[in-house]
Amino acid sequence: MEIESFRALLTDEGQTLLAELREFKPGQELTLATRLRREHPAELVSAALAQAQLRQRARAKFDEDADAMYFTPNGVEQATRRSVGEWRAQRFAALGVKTLADLCCGIGGDAIALARAGIAVLAVDRDPLTCAVAEANAAALGLAELIEVRCEDVTRTDVTGYDAVFTDPARRTSKGRVFDPEAYSPPLSWAVDAARRTPFGALKVAPGIPHDVVPEGAEAEWISDHGEVKEAGLWFGTTPAEPHRATLLPGGHTLTGGRLPDPLAGPVRRYLYEPDGAVIRAHLVAEVAEQVGGTLIDPMIAYLTSDRLVPTPFAHAYEITDVLPFNVKKLRAILRERKVGTVVIKKRGISMTPEDLRRQLKPSGPETVTVILSRKGDGHLMMLGQPVGA
Structure with a gap:
């Protein structure tokens, strides 16, 4: 999607089209496109249909918010699901965080959760289309006053004065998933350094991250939602008593530890x-x-x-x-x-x-x-x- 096509969706005509496509059923695309192109520019119809399809896919992650939000294909796939974003935002809020720099913000899923927790967010991404989508999402959900979107390379962002930094490095390339944390964009080592520049910090990593690459002094948290592991995160500044945490959503059940020896093996019991x-x-x-x-x-x-x-x-x-x-x-x-x-x-x-x-x-x-x-x-x-x- 080109940024011009996306901005056309924000016009009155674009909004009318999106409203008409809210409940379309898969398989109706050709019939709808043929009819709508008699009344609207073909490029706008194509963009609206694509956005309607993305919104339907995004409902699994964002529930009813998806019907008001905007997405890119990568944004739907890589965005933090709403339940996980809300859990992380609650943790930041409980730490007393009032201002936060969200680096590699994507379409703004985490920024939305943080703003709803009362945190003022600087959302940064280097892709102009992604930033336009994040800005539109903040406005669509009534959070524009708490979310400032800035389009720049996150490695140049000055986080001085912020209470916390959250970084979600890209873990995919055109060739697929990246498993080496130093091949993230930006690399894990840079994200760790960024997290330590403010009183509190967190960064998202793949659930399969090797335990031996977790930095000294960091708390590593793995999160599952309805029994499915969704992501892992590294926290800084929380001074955890235990190095590892498992959180189960919904419910926010949390187990900490990581210092006990492995259990013994024995016969199967009742x-x-x-x-x-x-x-x-x-x-x-x-x-x-x-x-x-x-x-x-x-x-x-x-x-x-x-x-x-x-x-x-x-x-x-x-x-x-x-x-x-x-x-x-x-x-x-x-x-x-x-x-x-x-x-x-x-x-x-x-x-x-x-x-x-x-x-x-x-x-x-x-x-x-x-x-x-x-x-x-x-x-x-x-x-x-x-x-x-x-």
């Missing part, structure tokens, strides 16, 4: 606990094991087992009824005998996919069971059971 992905990424399985009085099934597999059912938001619990060596033929016979037609398959440390296994099992019947596959030593186990309450 209950199996499957830690949340953020807990695993943060290397906090030992902390959950301590909560539930659990041991590992295998030293290299993040499944815990215990004789006790202990409510915890940091792991899903299952009551185990059967523990057997993994054998597809035997499992199929058990499911047939118990009239099981719905099989929920969990697995770790085994190459077979749940889809492949389900095709081989051919379940049929009214009952439901959870099948958990795991490596144990040199072999593989299959454990049958049911989920129990959180």
Whole structure:
């Protein structure tokens, strides 16, 4: 999208088109475009249709805000989802932050969350179109007084006088994802230095960041939303008692730690606990094991087992009824005998996919069971059971 085409969407005619396209259904694009081009310039119609499609995609991240916001294709894909942005903004606000420089602001997702938390934001990006979109989003959501958008190279931005800096370096290139933190744009080392120029700082990193590249004195936080790990962040100035944090959204459940030794491994007991992905990424399985009085099934597999059912938001619990060596033929016979037609398959440390296994099992019947596959030593186990309450 060219910046001129985007600015045309902000005119009265552009707004009329976007309002008309708010609830269009996929597959209607050709019919709509043909009709609308009789009344409006073809280029404007194309831009409005593209924006309407982006808004529909963005609803998964921004909920109802998406219908009023503006997006670029990269912006939809790379923007922080609303729930995560709100959590980070709440943390900054709780630290007493009143002013913040949002570097590599993109379309303004984080700036919006920060402004809604009462923080005055300088939002900086080097791409003119992205800045125009961020500025339009601030205005569309009534936050223009709290968000100043500046188009410049973030490495030249003076953050003197701000309470905090937040940086979201680009982790993609035209060739795909970047896994080396020093290949981020700007590099991780620069972003860390920027975070330390103000009393508080944070920066977004990939969830798979190696623990050994987390800087000394930083708090590393992994965040999941509805059980799916979304991102990791490094915090500075928070003087954490523990180096690692796992946060589960919604609910804001937070687990800290990172200093306990790995749990021992032992036999499968009555209950199996499957830690949340953020807990695993943060290397906090030992902390959950301590909560539930659990041991590992295998030293290299993040499944815990215990004789006790202990409510915890940091792991899903299952009551185990059967523990057997993994054998597809035997499992199929058990499911047939118990009239099981719905099989929920969990697995770790085994190459077979749940889809492949389900095709081989051919379940049929009214009952439901959870099948958990795991490596144990040199072999593989299959454990049958049911989920129990959180």
